[in-house]
Amino acid sequence: MPQRAVVEAIMRIMNTAFDPAYGEAWNQPQVVAALVLPETRAVLIGEDGAIDPEDLSQVQGFALLRRIIDEEELLLFAVSPEARGKGLGGKLIDHCVASSRAAGCARIFLEMRDDNPARWLYLGHGFKPIGLRRDYYTGADGQRRNAITFMQILA
Template identity: 45%
Template sequence: MTAAIRLATARVGDLAAVMRVMDAAFEPAYGEAWSGAQLLTLFALPSARVCLAWDGEQVCGFSAARIAGPESELLLLAVDPRFRGRGIGALLMKDWQAWAAGEGADDYFLEMRADNDAVHLYEQSGFSECGRRPAYYRGNDGMVRDAITMRRSRDRDGED
């Protein structure tokens, strides 16, 4: 089902396409979307990568991650709602971990709002909860939500 999807490292010139996906994918009530200026900082960091998912000539998803020593953190993952249910999120997760492993990472982390439906994607990708921050997120809707930290370690035989 994802045969038409291709993944590629984003460049600064792709910022507008990334922002279109972000605007479509992130519910404004939660206040989780990054600004263009925040995303631009990632392009300047050699330890960070933004990956785009393309369906033909259209960007339909992206991930943003960084490396810190033997650890990598997924900062953002978004799929345009019109393209959900096609395995694009799973492809982006695999790509992030493969990139991070190539950069020497053995442990992968992410943090998310406790009531985020993406938890199913992360659990299917081998992640499990390793920490919780009560009342961490304050959304634009006035609600306070817990944050969940999730972790996955690379298999000791080197396979992901």
């Protein structure tokens, strides 16, 4: 089982970081169910930019990743609203990419709602858009939105 305190730190960010209109946030059982799988992991970032800080009350962002053979997928990624615009998201994504590369992964993928401003972060940190998945997300209003698939070659 994942450490309860880690799940709580993730949920603290989750519950403020995602606009409920888009229905992108996961609930706690979904996070726990993902993290019990051996191929899935969480990376946390503290307010001072430390990766996986010991003091979990300092956590201001998280990434959930899944590694299958030599491909990594960034499942979910967020920084708390009050800590944004200070480079934490950039540091976290750079760490995820570097750790995937160090583990021997050949590619890292992610999917993003096509109007999410997070695109600037991904484009600025080595990801390239490689595809469009039509009507991939369903918002709280029932409206469907497209997803863009981004990829970065690591090997």
